[in-house]
Amino acid sequence: MDLNYTDEQRAFRNEVRAFLAEKLPQRLAEKVVAGKRLTKSDYEEWHAILNERGWLGVNWPEEHGGTGWDAVSRHIFEEETTAANAPRIVPFGLNMLGPVLMAFGSEEQKAHYLPRILSGEDWWCQGYSEPGAGSDLASVKTTAVREGDHYVVNGQKTWTTLGQHANRIFCLVRTSREGKPQEGISFLLIDMNTPGIEVRPIVLIDGEPEVNEVWFSDVRVPVENLVGEENKGWTYAKYLLTHERTNIxxxxxxxxxxxxxxxxxxxxxxxxxxxxxxxxxxxxxxxxxxxxxxxxxxxxxxxxxxxxxxxxxxxxxxxxxxxxxxxxxxxxxxxxxxxxxxxxxxxxxxxxxxxxxxxxxxxxxxxxxxxxxxxxxxxxxxxxxxxxxxxxxxxxxx
Structure with missing residues (x-):
């Protein structure tokens, strides 16, 4: 798209193009062009290539391992990677959870989870929507009851994109029924390997099980996995959604x-x-x-x-x-x-x-x-x- 770029910005565009010409596997680009299904290993391969170059956290500050790019640089990078038919960067950890942790997470959570997002050690999925709470997200019914040092989670999430690949899920859960519906929601980080979690695929019209149902039956989550304050999750959820909608x-x-x-x-x-x-x-x-x-x-x-x-x-x-x-x-x-x-x-x-x-x-x-x-x-x-x-x-x- 023809904008009035500076010489520095044009030089950056050329740098991105040279990187893509050298590092983007032709096999992956050909799959994207042909509309072929990308496997988990395909996404992970491209994720690792970008991380090695230091070009993965495009919307992250340098202090957390991101690029620190300005808006124009990010725009140029997005244009060039899509024009080169690179696989999309899976957004859940990088573009959604990462900014929330930087803004509201504890220092321990930031130190533990942010590097694992960049390294690909954690693949996150999003536990927001439920059968009765899609656009009306404040109606979430999945509960998290405090029992000592754990929350016990019960309920169901749906339309969980690529949840079959994830080892972690960030969830909106109901921790209180007092006051307005928005006032009783909390934001939890959950290990998908915890006993009591079941992932059920939903096959779409193209035959791809891209989205899933995720069921929670007495799932015990450590209290330290709560982001921010209990019952303040609606604030963090809205913050995440503004970033998600911009990226959409x-x-x-x-x-x-x-x-x-x-x-x-x-x-x-x-x-x-x-x-x-x-x-x-x-x-x-x-x-x-x-x-x-x-x-x-x-x-x-x-x-x-x-x-x-x-x-x-x-x-x-x-x-x-x-x-x-x-x-x-x-x-x-x-x-x-x-x-x-x-x-x-x-x-x-x-x-x-x-x-x-x-x-x-x-x-x-x-x-x-x-x-x-x-x-x-x-x-x-x-x-x-x-x-x-x-x-x-x-x-x-x-």
Whole structure:
């Protein structure tokens, strides 16, 4: 995306490109391009490569092992890694829990957990949503009852992304039923290997068990795993969600998706001419590109404010809405571009080493898989409808 970069920023972009050309395994990039399923070892391999270079904690201060980058550097890095088809960085430890621990965790928790997030020794998942508490997160019913030096946890979490790979989970639990629902929630760090925890996969429309149910039956969690104060977890949960929603904007993913859309539209023919030359289709592509450029600018402003110590407020809700809508629009246009080849969907094709032959152009499989998977974008992290309510209250005071 064409912004007015300084010579130093252009030099950094070239440095990132050189690093990716040398260190990004071609096998991983090819899997991302083809829409193949990434394994746990795939994610861990890329995580380790970035950590070795010191480029993993892009939103962390240097004192905790992060890059200390400013907003523009982070934007450049995200653009280049997605353009190079690098695997996404699993966000739960790095982009969600890490900032919460830095802001509210004890010195012991920071010293223990932050290095393990960077090293990959801990793979975290997020225990927020429940069957009756999704966007209405204050309705969580999973309980944690204090018994001596432990909390005893009982309940259920759902839509736990990549929970099948995780060895730890950060959870919102109810520790009190007095007062408003928000006032009785605490933030717990739980070892997934503790007796009483069961992970049950939820198979999505693309055949991938990407999300899970996590059940807790008399799970004993040491009291020192409480983050901050008991019954103050709602404050920490909101802080985490503002960071999550900002990241969900996915400027880099949208930029890479737009480039892929243009490539597909140049290759697909309509009435003997490339689809991109169809004025109606070209106008749709141009509009989504304009929207993306505007969102990228807003994202930079928000990231800069966060880097200055300001937690994003309603701005993160704005970015969550616009970012997810833009990505879904790009997915929709790409699916339109491949036409009838978007219809076949053979789940086994997404597995590495599959011998199933693709139906139609090679890119059609990735287009369809991405389209289906990204339908969730406007729901998770707080549905877009709820985000509009947050905006109306925080900015319009309605």
């Amino acid at each position: 904007a996915g400027v880099g993913f949208a930029t890479a998706g737009l480039a892929s859309l243009k490539r597909i539209a140049r290759n697909q023919m309509q009435n003997g001419r490339p689809l991109i030359e169809n004025p109606v289709f070209a106008a749709k592509v141009a509009q989504v590109e304009i929207d993306l450029m505007a969102m990228a600018t807003t994202n930079l402003r928000t990231l800069a404010a966060a880097a200055a110590g300001q937690a994003p407020g309603a701005e993160s809700s704005m970015l969550k809405i616009k970012g997810t809508v833009i990505r879904q629009q790009i997915n929709h246009l790409a699916r339109q571009a491949v036409g009838p080849y978007a219809a076949p969907f053979i789940s086994e094709m997404l597995d590495e080493g599959s011998n199933v032959e693709p139906v139609g152009p090679e890119e059609s499989m990735a287009v369809t898989q991405t389209y289906f998977n990204n339908r969730k974008l406007s729901i998770y992290g707080g549905s877009n409808e709820v985000q509009r309510q947050i905006i109306s209250k925080a900015i319009l005071e309605l």
